[in-house]
Amino acid sequence: MAELIAPGLWRLDIPLVGNPLKNLNSYLITGERNLLIDTGFNQPPCRDAMERQLQEIGAQLEQTDIFLTHLHSDHTGLSGVLHREGCSVFIGAVDGRRLVEYAGDQKWHRIYEGYIRDGFTLEQMKTLWNTNPAKMAGPGQAVSYTWVEDGTELTYGGRTLRCVRTPGHTPGHMCLYDAGNRTLFSGDHVLFHITPNICRWDGVADSLGDYLASLDKVRNLAVDCLLPAHRQETGNLKNRVEELKEHHSHRIAEALRTVRETPGLTAYEIAGRMHWSIRSRNWDEFPLTQKYFAVGEALSHLDYLEVRGLIRHTLIHEKNHYTAADISEQ
Ligand SMILES: [Zn+2]
Incomplete structure (x- = not known):
């Protein structure tokens, strides 16, 4: 069931079957146009849960743009399926470029x-x-993405959302910060109960160093409502940054x-x-x-x-x- 978090802001619970992450939280901001933040794997259980909850809310995909916090397939997988003509699919430029590369086999040969x-x-x-679900459950080449940069602002449902580039978990990970409502959509940058996976990335010298710097970057944002991309748990941003x-x-x-x-x-x-x-x-x-x-x-x-x-x-x-x-x- 979709959960109403605040007026015009929903959490959609998308199951990640057989995956230790257990679920993905997609967030939907409703308004004249809607913004859906993250999507789930390109697999039937994710798609069924997403479509059912969008229907419960009464959200039309024709009026829904999509924001992808980062390139991982549990976030981007359904973007091609959910995208309708005339709608935008936003992703940070750094991850957007990589997402295109990962759609082909050549990059994977190098990684392997x-x-x-x-x-x-x-x-x-x-x-x-x-x-490997990282390779198999992604969006493929279905969508053309609109790249956003650090500081890009998007407006949906009366909220102004600032893109905050937070490299580490992926090289181009983006959080969305709504200063007016003291709300942070933290993607996989800050999670509770589980710690975000920080791995080596092709072409990145020190992804863990980047991640720790990105924790400092968000640490002092004024946040009362912290919305991570996995699990139900949430909490205090500063405390969690220190724990991580x-x-x-x-x-x-x-x-x-x-x-x-x-x-x-x-x-x-x-x-x-x-x-x-x-x-x-x-x-x-x-x-x-x-x-x-x-x-x-x-x-x-x-x-x-x-x-x-x-x-x-x-x-x-x-x-x-x-x-x-x-x-x-x-
Ligand atoms: Zn991730």
Whole structure:
């Protein structure tokens, strides 16, 4: 059921079946024209839930523009299905460019080759080729996007929404800030109960460093109503920013400790020694798609340490091996 949060502002609950994120919150601002923020995977359970709740509200897709906080397929997947002629689909320019690239196979070949160098086997990556939801449940090439920049303002339902670029979770992630109503649509930048996945991105030197800077960027916004893109939980922005920063400083220390204790591991092996909140007894039992995200996350922490000169990696027998910078000369 769609939930009325404030006059003219709805939360639509979109199930992400079989995904540990559990659900996506789409938000709908109604007015002369509507704005739908984020959409769900391009899969039938998401589509059914979306169409049913739009119908409950009485929102017409012909009068609905779409805003995508970032390129991930659980946010962008249905944009092609929901888009009607004459309507706009907004996305940050940085993620918009990438979304076009990810619609083809070439980019994925490059990403997967990188993951093999970081410790996955060719067999594992072949299995992921047709099962990874990041690759399979996206919007394809169905829509032409309208790119927005940091500071772009959109007006819907009497609300002025400012785009706030918050790179980290993705290179072009955007929050939407409605200063007049002290409301922040935080996308996957600030989540409650779960921590946003911060992984390595092709062409980005330090996505975790970017993420931590983006947390500081939103920390002091005046916000009474914080609307994240997953789960029901919400809360205080400043407190949550501090918790997320603390979480990552523990993870950074854990990654550094792992590299120091056992020099020469691959990112895959380092991820296997880090602690994860997923309910599996050990690394071998992790589902392959979760390993993919876990290794991506470990890599962002390794990049953070490497950019700051604390560790380094060396390519040996076509795999990247990590050592602490202060003991690598041994
Ligand atoms: Zn995301």
